[in-house]
Amino acid sequence: MSKLVIVGTVAFDAIETPFGKTDKILGGAATFIGLAASQCDADGAIVSVVGGDFPKDYINLFVQRGMDVSGLEIVEDGKTFFWRGKYHNDMNSRDTLATELNVLESFSPVVPEKFRNSDVVMLGNLHPMVQLSVIEQMNNPELIVLDTMNFWMDNTLAELMRVISRVNVITINDEEARQLTREYSLVVAARKIMEMGPKYVVIKKGEHGALLFHKNEIFYAPALPLEEVFDPTGAGDTFAGGFTGYLAKTGDYSYDNMKNAVIYGAALASFCVEKFGTERLLNLTAKEVRQRLKQFQDLTQFDIELT
């Protein structure tokens, strides 16, 4: 088993969907990534920052799941990053109602010494310079995975391009892939992104699943068709956490094993959306995950004869 470094936000979210609303609950990219990665018992460390207002009980959730939190800085006189958002009726789009960076504004990540030789690095959505700083603290990792979003394309494109040139895998949603490359076809967009550096491109299409590109090959992981999507918050990060957790756990970074990793990520993401925030991930058994993976097999595997 390889080690895994996760950098990203640990935050408070306040969420409103057609089904209800929450007060400040546990959220943040590194939170979802870490909880997902811990499902496959990955040996992971969370590198992030919170304020003195962040409950110790939340930190214990990571510790209980075997995640190293020595790189989770606590700024006692600071406030934790806060995001408030509201989903539209179709659940495919949302409005950000508030973003308070707080302690994130001056975050300088420190990767714990014993995790600097990790094989896998998961760069959750954050300022590209913070992501770059993590890369530079690592000793020659096997696999660096980047997640980012349109905000950084709009505001810090040059820095983002530097990060993109340094990573092996990028996970990005379809609209962002189109924005980054100015190409409508996702096949063409993925090829252009591979020319920027990453050998692997994962394009996330929400309820329409995710595509894994490598050279001229494409693999498709569907999203599980659900009766109801309760809260999409964190689904993309959960996917990334399942993906990198699976790769770190198996220590196999081949294209064939990445297919399994995107299926694993898609399976965990399908749980995430069933409840508000992290609630479902925090109450998830290994048996349920196994059953869900079986559902993905049933959903996709066929046996046509190529005569």
Place this chain on the structure above:
Amino acid sequence: MSKLVIVGTVAFDAIETPFGKTDKILGGAATFIGLAASQCDADGAIVSVVGGDFPKDYINLFVQRGMDVSGLEIVEDGKTFFWRGKYHNDMNSRDTLATELNVLESFSPVVPEKFRNSDVVMLGNLHPMVQLSVIEQMNNPELIVLDTMNFWMDNTLAELMRVISRVNVITINDEEARQLTREYSLVVAARKIMEMGPKYVVIKKGEHGALLFHKNEIFYAPALPLEEVFDPTGAGDTFAGGFTGYLAKTGDYSYDNMKNAVIYGAALASFCVEKFGTERLLNLTAKEVRQRLKQFQDLTQFDIELT
């Protein structure tokens, strides 16, 4: 091998896409269904109507491919059904610029005697009463597959519901499934449609593939990610033709074989959109189809260990 009856339009289309435009070319639901079904050498008959203006060369295209055309009525003093449409830049939506029903207005389908005992019936998009008339001419077929569209939901819902109650499989696109059931979730919509009669529901999602529902099971056939969609006209009918052709050819109407059939349909549809109208289907080799099916395997098959 079982026999297959196909009813639907045989028509002239005039198409405009961002890549160019055509004059009147060969089109129509039964045309695409028939050409697709003939790829797997299905023993099929086309039941439709054309005017005296319809070129004999077009009819020969069916005959050369082994399709029976004795149920293709020619109204010598009538004009063939004509449709003119223009696609928007994203290729996912289109405007109908002209629809001239012509000979279709008084079409009364006659299933050739020797095809009345066919196992499989494919009801292409047409007035529900015409579809019903075909059902009533058949001797106890194994499988009746219905394709329809929102136009009939808007204008002839009662008649459409009668047809739906009589078929085994319905193919319908996602927005139409939502319209028919007033349910946003496709899982819930499919369940409601199954309560209307069909044991199997295929929901087509265009570039996002197709879902096959049966009881509590779901199978997902992706669309092949393409560099470019040249002309989507006929893709849904090509899918239906590949689906029913494959089932008739294999004579196996089990859920497991339907998985293969939706993959086969999706593979043929992925060719259809590469050129205007029927052009690509008319120049398609068995080897190309085999290679495309292999691409679908590579796209979807994985080998995760369920520990």
